[in-house]
Amino acid sequence: MTTVWDRPEPPARPAPLDRERIVAAAVALADEGGLDAVSFRKVAARLGAGPMRLYGYIATKEELLDLMVDEVNAEMLPDGEKGDWRAALRGHAHRTRRAALRHEWLADLLGGRPALGPNALAVREAALAPVAAVTDLDTAMRAVETVGAYAIGAIRREVADLRAERATGLSERDWQRAHGPRLRRMLETGRFPALSRAVYDGTDVDAATSFATGLDWVLDAVAARIGRPPA
Template identity: 75%
Template sequence: MTVWDRPEPPTRPVPLDRERIVGAAVALADEGGLEAVSLRKVAARLDAGPMRLYGYIATKEELFDLMVDEVYGEILPEEEPGDWREALRVLAHRTRQAALRHEWLADLLGGRPALGPNGLVVAEATLSALDGLADVDTVMRAVETVSAYFTGAIRHEIANLRAERATGLSKHDWQHAAGPRLTRMLATGRFPALAKAVHDGTDVDAEASFATGLEWVLDAVAARLALPSG
């Protein structure tokens, strides 16, 4: 039985429900990451005894599942997408925006499928946009491919944000600090492709890089969907 199927216990002197518990857990994670979340800390946030929470949530993993589903409520499309490409594009961008608001989400993306009510609605909206365009296995691989791209890109972006905070150096500060060594290494002539990228490449921000990569992946999916089945 999943956490969503298990009934909640009756109300006691300090009113609790899973919605309040999850809200407190999300707030703690937003402030200090997943390491700041425990049933004991959530209980303290709600002025309740830790044992009270076990009537609602059996394990920290269940709590994480509920937290992810709560954020999936922010990822839900605001309106029905016009086509499959827009559906996958909206899913990717809204997931990225949610992860920037809740950085801990990046640590939980890409694991087991989200089976909470919001996660199921997101999955249904995404798959239904591709329904009938190809056989079900091709549709599943298409969604998995796009998901793999944006999950990796989001994790990379969040890792960079965390590194900036840990070191106190912005991307440009770090580049300036590392510049002399990189210049010396490139001057050896051993890294011509890297030298070309450094000297001739265009520096773009994370949002532009994410959007460009996403469109390339969607182009590849479109090409595959256009192939005859069999």
């Protein structure tokens, strides 16, 4: 089965059109209105072209989404920084989060089948190679998957919170004030002692701090596994 990257683009025509322009327009539409705002008709309209012309470059919407994801993966490539495997995985997770906050629709596509575009493959190589250099390949693969699973889950939760805030018009603090009385009544029943302590005595941190802290804990667990003798 060939991919969109394996097929040559059609010959140039008088009106300039290519995959790069199509993908840029699709990313812009998704940034403005989410994945529901992306269709061949809307992309073609953004480019001033007929929808059928796009099919000469991209066969399906799934291919278009693959190209969009690969385009954003270019923003996740390491910028020549040096460091050990831990720094590589930490950097990968933070770059993924920053890309998803710039392009919230990306959160909906993270965690599916591995992307096969050149940028996505380069990102995966940059994450895997430093870990594979210090442990066996299977352990390295599980380590990258584990850190990735944490990052994807945390990113999706953060993006969901941002969307809820926009949909309701309530900031997190506004939401807490609005629902605080009911929560207080429930906690006063004594049925939720641990939750009550968390609400009244726990430290409230922002999303970036929560992400970084959880990531360090996951990396600590990976480090312990990597340092463990083979069974």
